[in-house]
Amino acid sequence: MIFLEYPKCTTCKKAKKWLDEHNVKYDDRHIKEQNPSFEELSSWMENSGIPIRKLFNTSGILYREMQLKDKLPTMTDEEMLKLLSTDGMLVKRPLIIDEKVILVGFKENEWEDKLLNK
Numbered sequence: 001m002i003f004l005e006y007p008k009c010t011t012c013k014k015a016k017k018w019l020d021e022h023n024v025k026y027d028d029r030h031i032k033e034q035n036p037s038f039e040e041l042s043s044w045m046e047n048s049g050i051p052i053r054k055l056f057n058t059s060g061i062l063y064r065e066m067q068l069k070d071k072l073p074t075m076t077d078e079e080m081l082k083l084l085s086t087d088g089m090l091v092k093r094p095l096i097i098d099e100k101v102i103l104v105g106f107k108e109n110e111w112e113d114k115l116l117n118k
Contacts, residue, residue, distance in 0.1 A: 001026045004036065004095040006088070015094040015106035024115055026096070031088035036095075038085040045081070048102035052080045055104060057092045066090075 003019065003026040005012035019026055036044075045052055053072060057063055068090075072080065084090050096103040101114045 001101075002029055002095075002097040003027065004029045004031045004088075004091070004093060004097065006031050006093050009093060011106050012094045015111070018106070018108060018111065019115075022112075022116060031091055031093055031095070033088075035088035036085060036091060038081055041081045041084055044097060044102050045077075050102060050104060052077050052084075055084055055092055056080075057090055060089055062087060062089045 001024070003016065005016060005028065007013075007030060016028075041052075041055070044050075045055070056068065056072070058069070063069075068083075075083070092104050094106055096111070096115070103111060103114060
């Protein structure tokens with residue numbers, strides 16, 4: 001299982017603490033230093049059924065600076081994935097990637113359901 005995080009993000013800190021408290025094993029990955037590649041993002045979206053737009057960090061500075069709220073509706077899935085693969089700060093975090101589970105953002109109830117009640 002991969003845990004993609006931005007270490008300064010308070011939500012990521014909460015999620016990591018939750019994982020540790022529940023003894024969930026994971027490999028930690030800094031999303032800015034090791035941004036998900038186009039191939040990884042494509043595979044994750046294909047396997048999860050999650051809409052690509054849900055991967056965007058809509059509260060991020062870069063998202064606002066690039067005015068993506070206005071641009072995303074006219075972009076293709078491929079264009080969105082290519083854009084996401086350029087900078088980890090565009091990607092919503094934390095992310096949990098497992099063979100069977102992909103979770104975007106930290107919602108404790110969802111994580112409990114998907115990670116502890118397998």
